[in-house]
Amino acid sequence: MRDWAVDITAFLCAVGVGLLALGTVEADPTTPDAAVFVDALAGGAACCALWVRRRWPVALAVALTVIGIVEPVAAGSLLIALFSLAVHRPFKPVALVAAGALAVAPLQPWLRPDPGVSLIASTIIGVLLILLVISWGMVVRSGRQLVLTLRERARRAEAEAGLRAEQAQRLAREAIAREMHDVLAHRLTLLSVHAGALEFRPDAPPAEVARAAGVIRDSAHEALQDLREIIGVLRAPGEGDESDRPQPTLLSLEALVAESRHAGMKVTLGNRVADPAAAPAALGRTVYRIAQECLTNARKHAPGSEVTLILAGGPGDGLTIEALNPAPVEPFERVPGSGQGLIGLTERATLAGGHLGHGPEPGGGFGVRAWLPWAA
Template sequence: MPTTPTTPALRERLTDVALIVVAVALAWTSLWIQAAEPDPLPAALLVADRLTGLLGCVALWWRRAYPVQVGLALAVASVYSETVSGAAIVALFTVALHASTRATAAVCATGVAALGTYQLVWPDQTVPPLTVFTLIGLGSAATVAWGLTIRNRRALVESLRERAAAAEVEAQLRAERSEREARQAIAREMHDVLGHRLSLLSVHAGALAYARTAPPDDVGRAAEVVRENAHRALQDLREVIGVLRAPVGELPVPAVEDVLELVEEARTAGTPVTLHDDAGVTTSERTLPDLQGRTVYRVVQESLTNARKHAPGAPVTVRITGRPGDDVVAEVVNAPPAAPVTRPSGSGTGLRGLEERARLVAGHLDHGPTDRGGWQVRLRLPWPT
């Protein structure tokens, strides 16, 4: 049968009973020694001695509630009672374990003085006085040292428990902070992915609205692009919602090789894009670390989205250069629009997000108009070997 764990209260009471038994055994030993002495003490003193020893053993039951009071009473009683000495030792141990250092010193000094007085009034004829007084002093000091050692050990264990609890709370806070940062990263991914898809939808939906006289084949192709990108945008949104519900860290992230897919999507949407991959990262000739590759992908994606918004139909050139151990440079340049367009008012969130991404990987992002009226975005990142 499984055993039931001992509760702290029951364990304390069992300890009290054990110490009382020890005190009774010491008192019984004192009675046996007194009976063997050649010069017995007066009968009245013997009765008082034995009665005090009995009451002292019983008083140990309240040693936890009143350690100093019980310790002082038993120490004072030792001045005339030899059988109470065992109970006085247990009480002194309790004082050292639970009371202050000053109270421990007072009870210890009182006990040593009382035992010394007893030996002066009724000396032991079989043992030299110096030996008796030495044993009294060493025994009291050892009892106090034992109690203080256990007290300090308990304090150390309690301190370690508090530190462990504090460390657990701190670890939980760090986990929550990491989760919040991951959620923020997911929000940025939502902006980048859905913004790219919806910009394609906007371009082709606008083309369908204003080119109603276009050939049926062109209208069909544009409608097919709208349908396909709407389906992909819905899939992306479902993936993001699934990641928000799932454990953190499962968000699918793009790689630099996916730049080829971005270029093909832009060309399908009607934007002439020329890709120059002099670094060979999109064709797997060279390997770019995941963090740097994902940053390059996001810069190209955001730049193509902005080009469709602000310069629809204008040619775009994407150039990626660099080598391991040096830098990788991704540059996206679009020409000015062929005809004046109404520029949508943007908040600049996308470019600010790209600047933040570049800083996180020790890179730098520049953007601004070109001399010919177009727009340029240039990213420089270190390429670790």
């Protein structure tokens, strides 16, 4: 609808200018009637040709430039065609056609002069009108391109914002998944090991059965507490009470080792940190998670082997943690694992500014070594 309105307006403007020029031609008594008739036909054809200016702007502008040399009634159509050319085409074709129109501008007033206007004045007016419509069309084209550029930038910014939101959600889900693995794997492995012991040793002494059942009960309770804490992180503010359970620190390692010993593991802890209480909370939590995952893996893949945990370091030097265990000497039923624990530990250490390595030991067994920064 907008294009039709613009086309009709351009056609009427060209007709108006053509009628004014035709009136000037008729007012000249030296002009024969046949020339007036031909001018009227040429002017009408030039006005009608404007309906194809969007499809062939260059060809139309060139044709009207040539016709305008001998037909003053086509001047209005020529100006509109030059304006449309400047709007719809880049600078190079516009400059070439405009240069041609400016070059032939003196020819029309020279071939068919207006008795009331001098040749110089007619030439100056024609040149100024051509420059005006060309400049106006280029301004309109620049404005349209600016609007399109701004729209494209807005669309791209919206798409990038959506991608950033998706990436943030994905990272948040990955962080929650790693946290769930680190927190729950330790508890659930205890449940699996002791439930398996009760299954394969139904004739165990009552005291041992009671101890295993107690470990299963405590581990299940701790797993539920950990799960409740993680789900609390997923709740929006105001949906429930925030968990007030304290986070593990470097001082919590003693309790973790005692829990593993109570479950039947052989764990040796060598803590050479002078003041564990002075360790930053984030550092202590990371060390605790690394030790927890190492004990869980040892319980899964090397049951019955002694695990050695060694901590050393202090402020300014960083903190080193080593977890070593020999290869199992007796066949055992493997507990299935996801294989993501050590990857998560490596990422944890990297995010904390340190590094972590793991792999088989030269004499057999498996070792995990990590270094974490500790600011002075």
